[in-house]
Amino acid sequence: MTVTEPHPAVLASGYDVEQVRKDFPILSRTVHDNLPLVYLDSAATSQKPLAVLDAERTYYERHNANVHRGIHVLAEEATALYEATRDKIAAFIGATDRREVVFTKNSTEALNLVAYAMSNAETTGVEAARFRVGPGDEIVITEMEHHSNLVPWQMLARRTGATLRWIGLTDDGRLDLADLDSIINDRTKVVSMVHQSNILGTLNPVERIVARAREVGALTVLDGSQSVPHLPVDVATLGVDFLAFTGHKMCAPTGVGVLWGRLELLEVMPPFLGGGEMIEVVTMEGSTYAAAPHRFEAGTPMISQVVGLGAAVDYLSALGMPAVAAHEHAITAYALDALAGVPGLRIIGPPTAEARGGAISFVLTDDTGRNIHPHDVGQLLDERGIAVRVGHHCARPVCLRYGIPATTRASFHLYTTTAEVDALVEGLHGVRRFFSK
Template sequence: MSPTAAGTGAPYGEPFTDEEVTAIRGDFPILTRTVRDGRPLVYLDSGATSQKPWVVLAAEQEFYERHNSAVHRGAHQLSEEGTGLYEAAREIIAGLVGAPAHEVVFTKNATESLNLVAYAFSNAGAGGGGATGAAADRFRIGPGDEVLVTQMEHHANLVPWQELCRRTGATLRWVPVTADGLLDLTTLDELLTERTKVFAFTHVSNVLGTVNPVRELADRAHAVGALVVLDACQSAPHLAIDVAELDVDLLAFSGHKLFGPLGIGVLWGRAELLDAMPVFLTGGSMIETVTMEGSTYAPVPQKFEAGVPAAAQAIGLAAAVQYLTELGLDRVAAHERRLTQALLDGLAQRPWVRVVGPAGAEERGATVAFVVEAGGESVHAHDVGQVLDDAGIAVRVGHHCAWPLHRALGVTATTRATFAAYNTLDEVQVLLDALDRVPATFGLPVGEKVAS
């Protein structure tokens, strides 16, 4: 039996050959540039934002050069062409998660997608936003109700729920994280009850790399009548996703982490829920009728896309999805797993590095975060990042928009390397070699260097 990508059930393919990785790298123009002192760029920060291939840049440029118009707003040829391309992009992007096009809403980013859902709950409670019928009751929330999240959430999937509870009087609860970076599910039956209106959690932790058991959590949430909201920002670019198999209710991801443009995000939701869900942003393009006394709203997905759409960005994201699909997400996952394991193996040979999260690549996405410490002393992640930057290596340092998680781990900050299809084993070694300069640079008492 072939190994499967954790949390998806999808089989891994064969990792890319060296020749294939070289060809992939040729598709990303920024990877040819140099940085500090003429050093080759080693880009290990795709978890923050990925680089963009030529096909994405060309798709955006072609829209502006040949079809630029306010889509869904004109009767002239350019608007018709732009609208056609925009809706074709929706179809392609919906296919990435196994959904029909009318269930995909375009937003500015995943943060806006998650805020849209959180505000729908409070708008429903206030009786606004077009919330009508029995289905809308699923979005009404108030005192006595609860929202469940986890301790490993990115701020984008935590703060909106904190604010929802503040606005409505609902109570926020959370699933803790174990010392080895997994969700502690021993108390889930106490946390997930008939009072829980929504359970929002990440598919893959942006710090720990942990791949959560989505279907198990979704089944348990549905058993008590809760809606399930999945943050797929760190999984959609790396793992095959089928929303029917995961059985979640709403799902969000960003374009810019998926080889796509900045400024475009996706919210997928079950059609019946989107129909019942109150609107968030209002104005042009999302209306059906408007009088001075009130308004009615367009059908899904247009009712959630107020204003002139980000057509060029959506078209660019569709090009990114096609590119990623042609690479094969099963092979992308296998390639990134090999890189992740190589880095974990190298860091394990350096006792002054402590990795946070699961020990093996089998339980991880393409993310490895760590701290540098020895003899009761530590080197701040910002200082580690500066040494790496001097070597031409781009990583993320800090709390990665996951402050509560870092507090739970007992650290102020971590250094994080994240991989994509264009990274190589040679780049992993460049990172390890540069890390070896950190202890001496900052006087860390590590003893003899361990050979890699």
């Protein structure tokens, strides 16, 4: 399937989720005692359609070779497939130049790439001055960050002597922007934030924060791990300098992600990893580096995964991201209403579907008001064939903010149905009955 072929699920009377589900073999399997699988853990990883599975298998069966380094047929075919995905990604996120798309292992590596490049700027020429961070400078993040967009900035602050600051949270899971102008100030060098929270589901007002960062000349980095797979995303509209996202949450294989950056920044940003492919000239005394994006793609890349990512982009484009977003918004609204009917359930995050995505975290109590540990909730739901995520979801500061050790999280994607939400609600009633005996 290519981007020019609309998916049958959206050809006639709107979005047909049952037709979509036919493309995902794993969704038809059973678990435990022949129970149907109810997969509500897409914020952790999405399932993969046949088009992606076929693309990766076909690559290995027909085209397997290293890229950019050979003149034989297989090498040229592999390189063409690899680079075609760069074009697809650029179009998918509204990039103006394919050279702005850098392939990484995942969002975590993409975010670390930027943070370590800012460290490396200290020993690089004057062209990298914009990336230099040191004592007296400030790095701004938010309290709702995934650890992958928190720990790298903590490490950068320790390496450079910069100060880490953050935007706090309101009681209903939104960013508290009351002091935005003082938090982002003339000392701010970089602002890094999540687009859509993996634990709260909150969709953040990126444009407002970016506008303030621009006023003080700070670089902006956006973690799009939970937005690019679910929403139409256009980097020009967002106005950020860098965007990180990962393939495995958008129906692609594991082991591949993307860093998008403005070309004028990538052209002067120091590399993160050294080795093959990222060089221009190498002598025993020193090396010069390749132009972007290859400067940031050291070593043999994740070729088959990139091919699979290209197939995933084709698949999502055929469905249409507006249609995907509309479906997920409807499922989220349905789920929030349905969960409100479960006694003792408290949602951690926005209670309505406005400006939020389909990751719903909650805590549960029994009839006496005692907390039911999320691990117990998850285990009892699993016995019914319902897959959810439990823990702090790599966002422990959020749990600390709301005074809870962990949550249960149900998360949705383009293949989630209202029947699966109903199964979750019925399962939660069963959990409460079990603990109220």
